[in-house]
């Protein structure tokens with residue numbers, strides 16, 4: 506059996522090697538490493554794929570979130586509402602900009618931000634909401650946008666985990682995750698659904714003024730060469746990464762289908778098991794399975810992961826610590842017990858290998874091993 510990886514980038518590369526190698530070689534031949542035509546090409550291709558007016562490439566997903574927040578003239582102490590169950594970057598940029606992260610709990614089935622909890626967290630200082638499309642499924646954007654509209658708030662989507670996911674509105678219209686709020690942010694970290702071979706990220710918006718402002722922010726706050734009207738950052742996607750991303754974007758939907766097929770296999774194997782809850786597929790979003798995350802009940806999770814490791818099956822806990830209990834983010838406003846759903850998930854979830862190259866032999870070995878441990 507082929508060695509099982511959490512994400513098998515090597516097998517994926519071998520299947521697209523000719524195109525990837527050519528893309529990289531073309532950039533080297535042209536020596537247009539920074540802001541070359543490959544970046545522009547990829548940008549336009551992604552705009553078309555997402556159906557969004559502007560894509561602004563940048564250096565990583567964390568920068569994308571930071572630049573999005575810098576585009577608004579938020580003041581220190583302004584509040585930004587986000588979820589307590591996410592990767593640290595979401596809250597990190599809020600804190601870095603001296604804004605106040607206001608955390609809210611998530612829905613126990615989808616793991617995404619709970620709109621009712623957002624409403625309760627709004628104060629006169631609230632400026633923005635940052636929903637995270639966790640594990641590959643779009644957050645309830647219709648509700649989020651309605652709340653934002655009512656309170657005149659900005660919505661910045663953290664779409665680092667759900668690129669390609671469709672959100673389906675009540676009237677049946679569909680939009681791509683990341684293109685529904687005022688700004689969407691994504692990461693091209695290698696293990697993301699659309700990953701490059703290094704670091705990369707992008708920001709999306711349909712707003713011409715915001716796009717113009719964010720292009721200035723990512724380029725040292727420069728309006729005219731060597732004239733700096735704002736304090737900006739240096740955040741670029743390099744041309745080699747853009748060339749790689751172009752090859753992979755052409756396959757993004759096919760890759761999502763492969764991930765869903767692996768998820769279907771897992772779902773079927775674990776269906777009805779009283780100790781395992783398989784991921785809920787939210788009716789208003791297609792799931793692109795960035796992660797396949799199970800909730801355990803009465804299972805020794807640590808023992809399970811050790812058992813799987815002994816069978817050469819990697820498994821991970823996303824995420825072991827809720828945001829409000831992270832050492833750097835401890836805050837007298839919050840204490841253990843404040844976000845019961847998040848805290849419960851942090852104690853009970855685990856994620857199985859999920860990528861585009863899983864074969865039936867591997868999936869069988871994984872599911873049989875999990876069941877062997879939990880049914881013992």
Ligand SMILES: *Cc1c(COP(=O)(O)O)cnc(C)c1O
Nearest residue numbers: 565566567592594595665692694
């Ligand atoms: C990966 C990720 C980020 C950060 O992306 P980087 O490219 O690693 O900076 C932010 N938010 C979420 C939810 C992520 O999964």
